[in-house]
Amino acid sequence: MDKVIAHISGIKKLTNQALDILSSISSVCYVKINSESELKKSLKNCDIFWFRLNHKITEEVLKNARCKYILCAVTGLDHIDIIACKKYNIKVISLKNEKEFLKEVRATAEHNFGLLLALIRKSKSAFKHVESYQWNRNLFQGEELYKKKIGILGLGRLGKIIAEYANVFGMEVYYHDKIDFEESIYTNCESLEDLITQVDILSINITYDDTTHFIINKRILSKIKKSLYIVNTSRGGVVNEDDIITFLNKGKIKGYATDVLYGEPDIEENKLIKYAEENENVIITPHISGYTKESIEKTEIFIANKFLKNFNKN
Structure with missing residues (x-):
């Protein structure tokens, strides 16, 4: 590459140290991209494309790309067509499988518990109540986490951190994972069905791929013996949102808190938002x-x- 050009999308300004590293080998241009045609144009005019979750990188947008590196500081890559990237010899640099480094990144686990606490203490409606100049505490009797049974679907990096936090709250921790952690101090459930029938709260923390697409569906939810709360900080595609709504209406799900939606960021017609x-x-x-x-x-x-490091090898 004679003149290396990096495009940064959806980020106001990179952290100074990261910007210094990138600037040492390329010119840096912050771009505003509002359409697929603008995304295609950007990929045609840069060697390095840095973004997070604000675009879907499909084979269509990569067909005539000059770009040879996609940098994405996230763990889940369902918004990037990895097969197409390989086809066009584009390297994806991400946080996927960076287990040691990610042990020090705990924001998602903290938010997971923030959502759970807001849900179980009815904070959403309580906030609105006070903002309308009312003060009736009797409307907002919540529940405690202490002694509740939490089921963690996916005892990976985030699942383990959430289990640590749950332990501090005095909760009983159950989990289901495709890997059986023999050394775990928590109760292993051999199946998702087994997990969902034993717990008060389900925390979804699995990787999203073809095997976990809509893994939470009406068949699984029909196994619920007592109403439970569900928190999802994984990906929207791991749950069938129509089925979630059905079981919310049935009262089998007490509440659902999520940081992700299926099809995001295209959410204009999302039924869960309407609900x-x-x-x-x-x-x-x-x-x-x-x-x-x-x-x-x-x-x-x-x-x-x-x-x-990757660039210097080439």
Whole structure:
């Protein structure tokens, strides 16, 4: 590459250290992209494309791309067509499988518990109540986490951190994972059905792929013996949102809190948002669980260094 050009999309300004690393080998241009045609144009005019979750990178947008590196400081890559990237010899630099580094990035696990607490203490409706100049505490009797049984679907990096936090709250921790952690101090459930029948709260923390698409569906939800709360900080595609709504209406799900939606960021027709507008037992945040000052700084510096090592090899 004679003149290396990096395009940064959806980020106001990279962390200084990450920017210094990137600037040492390329010119840096912050771009505003509002359509697929603008995304195609950007990929045609850069060698390095840095973004997070604000675009879907499909084979169609990659067909005539000049870009040879996609940098994405996230763990889940369902918004990037990895097969197409390989086809066009584009390297994806991300946080996927960076287990040791990610042990120090805890923002998502913290948000997971923030959502759970807001859900179980009816904070959404309580906030609205006071903002309308009312003060009736009798409307908002919540529940405690202490002694509740929490089921963690996916005892990976985030699942283990959430289990630690649950332990501090005095909760009983159950989990289901495709890996059987023999050394775990928590109760292993051999199946998702077994997990969902034993717990008061289900925390979804699995990786999203073809095997976990709509893994939470009406067949699984029909196994619920007592109403439970569900928190999802994984990906929207792991749950069938229509089925979630059905079981909310049946009272089998007490409440659903999620930081992710199926098809995001295209949410104009999302039925779960419509349900949340009319019901207080659904809380939705716009995929902000990992979006803290500390995590942004750590992950951007890590991705910049990882890219530099890869770039220098070529």
